[in-house]
Every structure is written in structure tokens, then in C-alpha cells.
Amino acid sequence: SQQGEEDPQALSIQEGENATMNCSYKTSINNLQWYRQNSGRGLVHLILIRSNEREKHSGRLRVTLDTSKKSSSLLITASRAADTASYFCATAGNTPLVFGKGTRLSVIA
């Protein structure tokens, strides 16, 4: 299975701190995507990183991809209370998107 697995399962930080979430997967991929899900809502696409890219930025988000280790990380800098949500990585290969179980991030004001 190429299912992504996020680590940690839950993360609690103070507002202003940085949050780092990791994702590991098992098979080769075309790209890896990160999504955010607020409680009781649908998923919102955050960023897509292709297999030939190593790092990508979008605002306060920084994503890295290490295909040799089959892992990715999502860094949220200067976190805000509004960043409180679940974050999922999704791997894309020759099959439809495969989502991990997510990291639940709580940012305390």
C-alpha cells in the first residue's frame, strides 16, 4: 500500500510557535499533497509537491519531500489559533489519492 502515515497523530502548540508534521509512504509516487480539514468540514488543498521537487513554499507553509526516504514534512511557521485543524498528506501514483490518518493540530492562543 502506498498509504501515507502522518506523525505525530496529535500536536499541541502555543500560538506563534512552529508546527512540523511528517508523512511517510511506501511506494513510488508522482506527487504528494497536503490538505487541511477543519472539524466537521471538507478538505482544503494546501500544497502539491511533485516527485522531482525537494521543497516548496506557500505563505507560512513549507513542504519538503525526500523520495529516497519516502517521506515529506509540512512546516507551519508562526502558527495561529485559526491553524487548528487536522492535516492530511495524500500520495498520488498510478492510483487515486491515498490519504493518511492525519495529524490533529491544536494551536492554543
Add this chain to the structure above:
Amino acid sequence: NAGVMQNPRHLVRRRGQEARLRCSPMKGHSHVYWYRQLPEEGLKFMVYLQKENIIDESGMPKERFSAEFPKEGPSILRIQQVVRGDSAAYFCASSPPGTGPSDTQYFGPGTRLTVL
């Protein structure tokens, strides 16, 4: 520009009844994907459709579940003779022409199905 619309947002059914979940993709999008999410779990792919065609249904249970995306109107996910284990959040996503299931998808708010 309206996003992906799903209705109903909440659906309660008794065991043995039928559940119909509707999804209207974003304007201009021709690809629809259905996912199921159990509590504390990630999304699991069910089916990928284009207008009038099922492209990939590898994640659909073999029995009781069906999906369609007619030429006109929303995509429908139909669950016949529901059981308690069908209780979950069902999400629809869409993507524009020229994309595929490995590209960015735009998600609806989901339908939360509760089977009593």
C-alpha cells in the same frame, strides 16, 4: 464561483433503507471523486467518475453501493439496504477537464450519514 456542493449535509437512515447522496462539482469541472471517512480516519477512495462514465470504482464495495454522474444533474452515490457500518462522512471532490485522480482535487463539505 460556488465550490463543490453536497446535499444533504446530514442524513439519518434506519437499517435497510436507502441513502442517496448528491454532489454538484465546481462549475466547469468534469471529474468527480467520492470518498468515505470513518471517525479518526483518513479519507478512503471509493469511485472516480466523468460525465456518464465510471472510470475507477476500485474502492467501492461490491454490493449495495453504486454511483452515477449523468449528463445533466449532480453525481449520486447510492447505498441500498444501509447497515450501521455505513455510518460515516462521505465526501465528494471534483477536478477540471484535463486533470486526473493524481491532481489537485476540490472537496465539498461532506454528507454525514448516520444509520440507526
